[in-house]
Amino acid sequence: MIIEVKNLIKRYNDFLALDHISFSIREGEIFGLLGPNGAGKSTTISILSGLTGFDGGEVLFLGKKIGRNEMEAKRELGIVPQDIALFEDLTAQENLDYFGRLYGLKGKLLKERVKEALAFTGLTERRKDRPKGFSGGMKRRLNIACAILHHPKLIIMDEPTVGIDPQSRNHIMQSIKELNRMGSTIIYTSHYMEEVEEICTKIAVVDRGRVIAQGTKEELKSLVSSEEKIMIDLSSVNFTMVEGIKKIESISECVVNGNRLDVVGKKGEKNVSRIIQVISESEADILSLNVEKPSLEAVFLTLTGRSLRD
């Protein structure tokens, strides 16, 4: 395990911001912390980054216990904070030089890494410009470049796509996958479930300072529903076909809507293959077939009774 968080407690005066949070992250994972505003994501990240103390529980980083307000192994960490941290009056390259030195890089290696980070974040051509004139997305990309110069084992990103243009967003999503392929473990916080679904291999759903569910997206989705809905558009529909589908053991419902069938069945029972077999015995052609997958939004709604964006 690269990180183990056990029963983490954090209070702000009388307010319990983290209420016995526990999760562990394996090397090589893209771990998502998904939750609405105020759930406790930034507080958790801040503790993991060694920036904030905590009131109870334990955090292990690479097997070593982390104290209340410090972090021994900061060199193995790359942090992309929610609030962009750049020097507006230094050029992109000078910012990178500065952060590289903070991580102990110098000389030829520093030069190489700055070049690499600029190329990786698509900022090579803007290296001599100051972030003052950058778009929000470019600033965010520069912030990411600053965090990866020293090739950290663990990269922590706190809502890196909030308020940026779609092009930068896509760039960041691709970069995260690439950094992961190159060997970094990533912690990614977001209240955008689509992003978490797209990139995370493991997800902890947090709400009101507690982890309310965790697992792979498939595991989380299976909490919500043991059924799947299959929608089929056909060239024609006939009685024999519908009755044939209804007779399949795992199918509980088959509703006809013009030339479309909405079929509900128990998950994991090869419903699609069985339905296709029945249809192929008729004259009809299948024009399209879709299996509706429950979303993480549905998971959150089921577990809390509220929407993620409330």
Ligand SMILES: Nc1ncnc2c1ncn2[C@@H]1O[C@H](COP(=O)(O)OP(=O)(O)OP(=O)(O)O)[C@@H](O)[C@H]1O
């Ligand atoms: N310095 C602070 N003093 C008092 N309360 C705080 C402080 N920082 C955070 N909180 C409270 O702790 C709770 C968790 O906040 P946190 O920023 O960790 O949530 P979050 O999930 O990161 O939300 P967001 O998506 O808005 O960043 C919130 O209710 C917040 O108001």
